Amino acid sequence: DTGVSQDPRHKITKRGQNVTFRCDPISEHNRLYWYRQTLGQGPEFLTYFQNEAQLEKSRLLSDRFSAERPKGSFSTLEIQRTEQGDSAMYLCASSLGISTTTDTQYFGPGTRLTVL
Amino acid sequence: AQSVTQLGSHVSVSEGALVLLRCNYSSSVPPYLFWYVQYPNQGLQLLLKYTSAATLVKGINGFEAEFKKSETSFHLTKPSAHMSDAAEYFCAVTARFAEYGNKLVFGAGTILRVKS
Numbered sequence: 001d002t003g004v005s006q007d008p009r010h011k012i013t014k015r016g017q018n019v020t021f022r023c024d025p026i027s028e029h030n031r032l033y034w035y036r037q038t039l040g041q042g043p044e045f046l047t048y049f050q051n052e053a054q055l056e057k058s059r060l061l062s063d064r065f066s067a068e069r070p071k072g073s074f075s076t077l078e079i080q081r082t083e084q085g086d087s088a089m090y091l092c093a094s095s096l097g098i099s100t101t102t103d104t105q106y107f108g109p110g111t112r113l114t115v116l
Numbered sequence: 117a118q119s120v121t122q123l124g125s126h127v128s129v130s131e132g133a134l135v136l137l138r139c140n141y142s143s144s145v146p147p148y149l150f151w152y153v154q155y156p157n158q159g160l161q162l163l164l165k166y167t168s169a170a171t172l173v174k175g176i177n178g179f180e181a182e183f184k185k186s187e188t189s190f191h192l193t194k195p196s197a198h199m200s201d202a203a204e205y206f207c208a209v210t211a212r213f214a215e216y217g218n219k220l221v222f223g224a225g226t227i228l229r230v231k232s
Contacts, residue, residue, distance in 0.1 A: 004159075006159075031218060033218070033219070033220075035220075040125075040224070040225075041224055041225070042120075042206050042208075042222030042223050042224050042225050043160070043206070043220070043222050044222070045219035045220065045221070048218055048219065056217060056218075056219065058219075091159055091160065093160075093220075095218070097218075099214070100213060100214055100215070101148075101167075101212060101213055101214060102148050102210050102211060102212060102213065102214050102218055103214075104150075104162060104165060105218075105220060106162065107152070107159040107160040107161070108159050109158055109159040110157075110158070110159045112157070
């Protein structure tokens with residue numbers, strides 16, 4: 001069990017550029033989640049996957065944001081035409097996802113995005 | 117709908133003193149509750165969770181929390197603070213059953229400072 005990993009850990013980009021983040025969940029975890037955390041705030045839910053199916057998206061996930069989990073393993077989060085307001089820590093979490101009850105989410109170290 | 121209120125954005129205690137971090141929640145469905153800790157520039161680490169088995173929950177590093185339904189509270193305590201406890205702490209709520217959604221709803225966080 002190597003934990004949830006995220007790449008890159010830090011990303012600095014210029015306004016208007018596209019960026020893509022990767023998340024590798026804990027092996028055999030079926031659910032994968034993305035959250036965004038801005039300075040001084042708690043994480044806010046963006047979206048989650050059950051295997052490869054994207055089951056819920058937050059209103060925070062504008063049409064500039066897209067997330068995929070093509071084979072039910074790793075996931076990518078892409079932000080197109082970045083804006084300064086996108087600067088935040090992007091957190092990925094995974095959970096086992098085999099029960100009808102909610103299970104514990106384990107978080108990765110996050111990707112810190114700075115948009116200049 | 118769910119929400120979390122953490123009373124006190126900053127709490128300062130002396131080393132060896134009692135730690136009390138307050139969390140009140142609101143949930144229209146049976147909840148699960150979590151406390152996570154975040155060290156600077158890192159992801160979230162699970163401290164403890166309430167999943168309806170026992171109202172007094174013990175976690176890692178000597179922390180515990182008590183679920184009080186009548187008060188809609190889930191306060192975090194530790195009898196004796198250590199310098200290494202200095203971090204930001206987040207309380208989170210989610211629905212007990214996955215059919216109501218799996219997302220965590222976080223409070224704004226409490227920064228714990230431990231004075232020597």
